[in-house]
Amino acid sequence: MKILYFAHFREKTNIAEETIDLPNDVTNVETLIDWLVERNDSFADAFVDREHVRVAVNQEHVEFDMPVKVDDEIAFFPPMTGG
Amino acid sequence: MKILYFAHFREKTNIAEETIDLPNDVTNVETLIDWLVERNDSFADAFVDREHVRVAVNQEHVEFDMPVKVDDEIAFFPPMTGG
Amino acid sequence: MTICIQKQDFDAGYEIKRLCAKNTNIGGVCSFIGLVRETQSGSSVKAMTLEHYAGMTEKQLVKIEEEALDRWPLEESLIIHRYGRMVPSEQIVLVVTASAHRKAAFESCEFLIDWLKTKAPFWKNEETPKGKEWVQARASDDMAADRWQK
């Protein structure tokens, strides 16, 4: 599973992109975040305000109940500020 | 009094601009039109559909009850189609 | 705040660039270009001649641009309106409005073009296969202009 981090998620985790094996118990975005924040304080800090976490699965903006699979591309980012 | 004619008013009357003495009984735009249509058939034809006559006195769009004076610039034209 | 009533064509890109140069308060620039369409109400237009009431046009345009500046927090604005004969695809009018925020730019630009369509003393004469005809004012344009009445 490929995970991308943008904006302050990249800065706080110090990771732009990583590939991980699908962990046990991770079935959807919500449980993936639960698993990530257990890694270390940087991840816990990046995801502390879940209301402002936006996520895309395979480049489509989705909700936290979206299932995730081993070959998905997941991306975490804050609310968009383009234009 | 200077009178200007635009678009189909100019074409129908064959006059772009004329200077006339203020006729007796002409006090406002309405009575000026009454006087003009008595001139000849071309004028009667140009002003036949008064609902679609627009008028400016001294370059300000006004209603037919606007008083007119000897040194005014009056202009007759159809509804505008700019832009 | 600039008004040009002119016979010659204009370069919209140059005008937009010039308007915004050096004003770092501008966050959004909205522009509208009106072009001569080949097809109008079913018949094909070979050319169009725009007649206007010189003197009144400038006077009215200055007023309406002032009203736009009263109603919206604009940094810059520009109206260029051509007169004379034009063929399909030629540019007729350019309206540009610049503001800190996009909403003011969009609204004021639309306000100005709605106003130009119905209140500026211009008249269009079209050359079609049926001959020359004065373009009729459209109720939809009046309605568009009326919605800006305070």
Next chain:
Amino acid sequence: MTICIQKQDFDAGYEIKRLCAKNTNIGGVCSFIGLVRETQSGSSVKAMTLEHYAGMTEKQLVKIEEEALDRWPLEESLIIHRYGRMVPSEQIVLVVTASAHRKAAFESCEFLIDWLKTKAPFWKNEETPKGKEWVQARASDDMAADRWQK
């Protein structure tokens, strides 16, 4: 219908001209240019860096442009969005829409920019005297985008 996500600056006038060339059905062209403002929420901005999610951006932009084409009778449309570092007065984004009638051009242009502000995966990082800061999303932008929900 064209989408460009690019680092380099663009020439809005050239793009508008190219978009409308030879299409004689176009009666109105609306365009919007977003610029870097020097003052943002009280502090002065030295520069701004736009980060984006390459791949998703293009995919999302194609979709939203298709939605605009579904909703309005557009003849042409163009979106150019830059990423990278920009200083005040620099151009960030260009949206151009062209239609037979002005209402469709204005509405679709505003729809596209409202959408870009809230749904396209871009993030702005500002350099101010206080340091570098990620720009916060604004509720007013969400509201502007929400009004287009069918």
